[in-house]
Amino acid sequence: xxxxxxxxxPRASRSGSLGGMDYxxxxxxxxxxxxxxxxxxxxxxxxFMIKQSPSMNxxxxxxxxxxxxxxxxxxxxxGYIGSHAALRLLKESYRVTIVDNLSRGNLGAIRVLQxxxxxxGRLQFIYADLGDKKSVEKIFSENKFDAVMHFAxxxxxxxxTADPLKYYHNITSNTLLVLESMAKxxxxxxxxxxxxxxxxxxxKMPITEETPQFPINPYGKAKKMAEDIxxxxxxxxxxxxxxxxxxxxxxxxxxxxxxxxxRPELREQGRISGACFDAARGIxxxxxxxxxxxxTPDGTCIRDYIDVxxxxxxxxxxxxxxxxxxxxxxxxxxxxxxxxxxxVEACKKATGVDIKVEYLSRxxxxxxxxxxxxxxxxxxxxxxxxxxNLQESLEVAWRWQKAHRDGYGTSTAVx
Ligand SMILES: NC(=O)c1ccc[n+]([C@@H]2O[C@H](COP(=O)([O-])OP(=O)(O)OC[C@H]3O[C@@H](n4cnc5c(N)ncnc54)[C@H](O)[C@@H]3O)[C@@H](O)[C@H]2O)c1
Numbered sequence: 001x002x003x004x005x006x007x008x009x010p011r012a013s014r015s016g017s018l019g020g021m022d023y024x025x026x027x028x029x030x031x032x033x034x035x036x037x038x039x040x041x042x043x044x045x046x047x048f049m050i051k052q053s054p055s056m057n058x059x060x061x062x063x064x065x066x067x068x069x070x071x072x073x074x075x076x077x078x079g080y081i082g083s084h085a086a087l088r089l090l091k092e093s094y095r096v097t098i099v100d101n102l103s104r105g106n107l108g109a110i111r112v113l114q115x116x117x118x119x120x121g122r123l124q125f126i127y128a129d130l131g132d133k134k135s136v137e138k139i140f141s142e143n144k145f146d147a148v149m150h151f152a153x154x155x156x157x158x159x160x161t162a163d164p165l166k167y168y169h170n171i172t173s174n175t176l177l178v179l180e181s182m183a184k185x186x187x188x189x190x191x192x193x194x195x196x197x198x199x200x201x202x203x204k205m206p207i208t209e210e211t212p213q214f215p216i217n218p219y220g221k222a223k224k225m226a227e228d229i230x231x232x233x234x235x236x237x238x239x240x241x242x243x244x245x246x247x248x249x250x251x252x253x254x255x256x257x258x259x260x261x262x263r264p265e266l267r268e269q270g271r272i273s274g275a276c277f278d279a280a281r282g283i284x285x286x287x288x289x290x291x292x293x294x295x296t297p298d299g300t301c302i303r304d305y306i307d308v309x310x311x312x313x314x315x316x317x318x319x320x321x322x323x324x325x326x327x328x329x330x331x332x333x334x335x336x337x338x339x340x341x342x343x344v345e346a347c348k349k350a351t352g353v354d355i356k357v358e359y360l361s362r363x364x365x366x367x368x369x370x371x372x373x374x375x376x377x378x379x380x381x382x383x384x385x386x387x388x389n390l391q392e393s394l395e396v397a398w399r400w401q402k403a404h405r406d407g408y409g410t411s412t413a414v415x
Contacts, residue, residue: 061121062097062143071095072319073145073187075130075178076152078105080260081193081249081308083113085149087258088312090117097143100152101129106261108408116257130174140181147189147319150178153223156269157197160219161364171222176229182239189240189322190230191315196247196304196333198224201367205337208373209245209329216367231327240322247304247333247372248272249311251393252400259400260308261407272303272340273394276347277401279355286356287347289340294368300340304333304371307387317381333372334385343390350394 062071072089076082077098082105086096090113098110110125117123128135130152153171154160160167175192182190197220198213215221227243234241250273252259262270267278278284292299314332322328338346348355378384387393 060124060142062095062124065144065146066095069093069095070146070319071097071144073139073143073148074098075148075150076100076105076193077113077125078102078107078109079151080105080262081246081311082149082151083109083258084253084308085151085312085315086113086123087116087253088316089149090123092316095121096123097126097139097145098123099126099128099130099139102127103129104154104263104266106408108261109258111408112257130178131169133177136177136181140185140187145182145185145187147191147322148178148182148187149191149193149315149319150175151193153193155195155219156266156271157217157219157366158363159266159269160217160222164218167218167222168225171219172225172229175226179230179233183233183237188238188324189319190242191318191322192227192230192241192243194223194227194243194245195220196245196331196370196372198227198245199370201370205369206335206371206373207331209331209376217364234325234327238325240324241327242318242322243327243329244314244318244332245330246311247306247331247370249308250305250390250397251307251309251387252397254309254396256396256400256403259397259404259407261404272343273347273397276344276355276394277351277398280347280351280353280398281401281405286358287344288358288360289344290360291362291366292359293362296339296369298339298341301366302337302339302369302371303343304335304337305343305390305393306333306385307393310334310383310385310387313386314377314381314383317383321381328380330377330381331372331374332377332383333374334388335372335374336388337369337371338390346390347394350391350398 072094074082074086074089074096077086078100086098089096113123126139128139130136152174154167196207197217198215199207199211200214200216200220202211204211213224215224230241230243260274262274267274267284275284275287279287289300291301294301296302311332318328318330344355344357374384
């Protein structure tokens with residue numbers, strides 16, 4: 001190897017060889033020793049600086065189990081329910097890792113959480129797709145989770161009938177990947193977000209956890225398949241599993257920090273509360289009530305609306321009470337059904353806007369009447385819904401909506 005000599009010099013002097021004889025070039029030797037010395041000094045400096053760097057001195061707090069700290073992976077934590085759950089967990093001193101691909105969620109929700117809990121080791125956000133096996137493996141090998149709350153999913157009944165494969169992939173197949181990684185990396189607790197859509201349209205109301213599950217749309221079927229995978233796996237595993245079947249989730253953080261902000265392009269698919277607020281704000285001309293000929297007292301569908309604050313409380317209770325080798329399955333609802341017409345009236349009162357209502361024919365995949373029997377969760381987890389005033393839940397959510405006209409995009413107002 002040659003150091004520091006111009007290329008134009010004769011070959012002999014460059015190579016240190018003259019007339020076929022090798023001899024040491026004293027200048028070259030001095031230069032070589034100097035370079036080696038410099039390289040050693042630089043290497044030593046690098047090692048010193050790396051050792052001084054805090055991130056190298058101490059491994060990431062997310063990468064090891066810390067006694068007394070429960071580290072929860074919240075998948076879908078940039079979404080509506082996941083972000084509220086993350087907020088509650090952080091308030092309760094859990095360590096939280098959020099994984100989300102932001103396909104439906106909002107970075108703004110993550111930012112709110114990061115601003116509320118900036119201390120090291122409280123919250124980390126990993127942007128990743130749970131359908132990507134390599135990413136999922138990397139996440140589980142680089143972090144030590146005590147529990148997983150698996151919220152991430154596409155979750156619109158209408159969309160699932162139009163694009164069923166997307167639903168089986170995103171819900172069923174991704175849950176399998178998450179479960180495999182949990183098993184491989186010894187994560188001991190799973191709280192799974194399931195849905196009353198797994199019951200389909202049962203003959204008998206209210207729905208108990210024993211009600212047979214005959215889902216009637218791909219969304220419900222994909223969730224039921226994911227449940228089945230989890231249940232079969234549990235038979236041969238020590239994992240503590242809680243499956244929570246939510247009814248219709250409404251409301252938002254009573255302190256106004258988080259809200260529900262579906263992507264504008266998903267408005268058409270959206271849920272009734274989003275549509276109600278969009279109508280009240282004049283973003284859409286009015287509400288479309290789909291189906292007035294159901295066998296219900298006023299002909300519109302009946303649903304059980306559960307406030308998100310109650311729902312995340314059920315998650316925390318489920319996490320606390322999850323037992324190794326056992327599976328708990330619980331309905332999370334109020335136990336009371338409200339018709340779409342009742343909902344619309346509550347929405348008009350909550351927003352103070354006389355929303356225009358258009359009545360249309362039924363939407364494919366919808367069912368007439370769904371409400372829960374929540375007595376099992378009361379008995380076993382000591383949980384019951386507290387925020388059961390529909391109008392009040394909508395008022396709270398409406399305050400956030402008014403203050404965040406572009407969702408998390410340009411939040412300006414202070415409540
Ligand atoms: N909202 C309801 O009324 C309701 C009712 C019953 C059950 N659920 C269930 O609750 C969970 C959360 O629902 P939500 O209303 O908060 O929905 P949401 O769309 O607001 O949140 C879902 C989140 O998951 C993320 N996500 C989706 N696919 C992903 C992937 N492949 N990788 C990483 N992240 C991904 C999205 O970006 C989003 O942030 C879902 O599992 C849903 O099926 C919701």
